[in-house]
Amino acid sequence: MKKNDILDLTIEDLGVNGEGIGKVDGYTLFVKDGVIGDKVTVKVMKANKNFGFARLMEIKEPSKDRVSPRCSVARQCGGCQIQCINYKEQLRFKKNKVYNNLVRIGGQSDFVMNDVMGMDEPFNYRNKSQFPVGMDKEGNIISGFYAGRTHSIINIDSCNLGLKIDGRDVNKEVMDTVKAFMTKYRIAPYNEVTHKGLVRHVLIRIGAKTKQIMVCVIINGKNLPNKEKLVEELCKLEGMYSISLNINTKKSNVILGDKVINLYGPGYIEDYIGDVKFRISPLSFFQVNPVQTEKLYNKALEYADLTGNEMVWDLYCGIGSISLFLAKKAKQVLGVEIVPEAIADAKINAKINGINNAEFFVGAAEDVVTEYFENHKDDEECKPDVIVVDPPRKGCDHKLLETIVEMNPERVVYVSCDSATLARDVKWLSENGYKLKEVTPCDMFGQTTHVECVVALHRVDM
Numbered sequence: 001m002k003k004n005d006i007l008d009l010t011i012e013d014l015g016v017n018g019e020g021i022g023k024v025d026g027y028t029l030f031v032k033d034g035v036i037g038d039k040v041t042v043k044v045m046k047a048n049k050n051f052g053f054a055r056l057m058e059i060k061e062p063s064k065d066r067v068s069p070r071c072s073v074a075r076q077c078g079g080c081q082i083q084c085i086n087y088k089e090q091l092r093f094k095k096n097k098v099y100n101n102l103v104r105i106g107g108q109s110d111f112v113m114n115d116v117m118g119m120d121e122p123f124n125y126r127n128k129s130q131f132p133v134g135m136d137k138e139g140n141i142i143s144g145f146y147a148g149r150t151h152s153i154i155n156i157d158s159c160n161l162g163l164k165i166d167g168r169d170v171n172k173e174v175m176d177t178v179k180a181f182m183t184k185y186r187i188a189p190y191n192e193v194t195h196k197g198l199v200r201h202v203l204i205r206i207g208a209k210t211k212q213i214m215v216c217v218i219i220n221g222k223n224l225p226n227k228e229k230l231v232e233e234l235c236k237l238e239g240m241y242s243i244s245l246n247i248n249t250k251k252s253n254v255i256l257g258d259k260v261i262n263l264y265g266p267g268y269i270e271d272y273i274g275d276v277k278f279r280i281s282p283l284s285f286f287q288v289n290p291v292q293t294e295k296l297y298n299k300a301l302e303y304a305d306l307t308g309n310e311m312v313w314d315l316y317c318g319i320g321s322i323s324l325f326l327a328k329k330a331k332q333v334l335g336v337e338i339v340p341e342a343i344a345d346a347k348i349n350a351k352i353n354g355i356n357n358a359e360f361f362v363g364a365a366e367d368v369v370t371e372y373f374e375n376h377k378d379d380e381e382c383k384p385d386v387i388v389v390d391p392p393r394k395g396c397d398h399k400l401l402e403t404i405v406e407m408n409p410e411r412v413v414y415v416s417c418d419s420a421t422l423a424r425d426v427k428w429l430s431e432n433g434y435k436l437k438e439v440t441p442c443d444m445f446g447q448t449t450h451v452e453c454v455v456a457l458h459r460v461d462m
Helices: 087-104 170-184 227-234 290-304 321-327 339-354 363-374 398-407 419-430
Strands: 006-014 020-024 027-031 039-046 051-061 129-137 141-146 153-155 197-204 213-219 240-247 259-264 270-271 276-280 311-315 332-337 360-361 385-388 409-417 435-440 450-461
Touching: 006 027, 006 051, 020 039, 027 039, 039 129, 051 259, 051 450, 129 153, 129 385, 141 170, 141 450, 153 398, 170 197, 213 419, 227 259, 270 290, 276 321, 276 419, 290 321, 290 385, 290 409, 290 435, 290 450, 311 321, 311 363, 321 339, 321 360, 321 385, 332 339, 332 363, 339 360, 360 363, 363 398, 385 398, 398 419, 409 419, 419 435, 419 450
Parallel strands: 027 051, 213 240, 311 332, 311 385, 332 360, 385 409
Antiparallel strands: 006 020, 006 039, 020 027, 039 051, 129 141, 129 197, 141 153, 197 213, 240 259, 270 276, 409 450, 435 450
């Protein structure tokens, strides 16, 4: 097998990133946009000794599970990896992904593996969008999304995943306004190569229930010329609630900087998950799919199995979203988050919901919990009954896992956005006194390969 070979093959499986897998004379090829059952012609782009990567050239016979993508640039865009697969098969793929990781990486067996909690409508669900801004070869301002594995912007006015308000395409309205402003006042977009230009990204948040709109313009500088004119134009859009600038002058791919300058409104929007109200600022972490988030949190609450007498830790708590769900059923909840702004929001969120049994701490979870445990290890009142963790993609810090085991709670509820690191951590916990009881994936990100899940681990006698 060598580069540029043209081959016919059948897609037999899907890889963890949604790529089709086919074989020719025992040689494995990964084919982006392939669907199980497709008979295709491919061109080999890279050939290693035992496997290679190929480009889909022609679909000679489509799979029964292949559908026409709703988006015209689905193949080029890096956002939706599996939009060409019908939704039922997307859910099956995600369930298998979680299960296989727990078995192969986590070494697990004898646990309940539930079906994925799917969406009623797997489009137009995202309450947050981040649009990079650039310039085309003719000097026109463009915005859209990055092509897969690149930082080349695909110019697109609308995204089929973006939340709409009463049928309005809010993202398009905002981006049209920003681009018109930039063109009129000759404000250059940021260039990653030269590190010149001003406007880097536009962050848009939409309250699914409140219908409030937030716009935050990320700039490579300290000020945006004629910003009052941009505010004036954006305020013509119904529902505009908060407008701000975010300062990011770093030569990096990180989208947001640390400093926010408020231009209009209170500096936040509000929205609900279930009946819990949240204040969301530009830097806040807030789940992008509010409908599915409610399902996820209710499942976490079910796994916590609270009676009203429990001491609960919520680690990596963000703005307190899971904490406040737990607090309604627990005696006390202690939340930990490393981002100070998020903890400030968490405290406000507790207050506006009238929740008095939740306390929040700023710091790395592995440090805060370890110190707290050392100071209170002889106090039975402070012993946790349940620990909930919702770590970033990299999973839990090993020091934190050791402290969790030392604190010896009856139950650990692990919410994860990466089933591979989840499986790694579950393996360690299962070797140190806990048994994986039940797993429920939740589809928060339809049309993509990403899947959230929540698992229940119970303490066992060693």
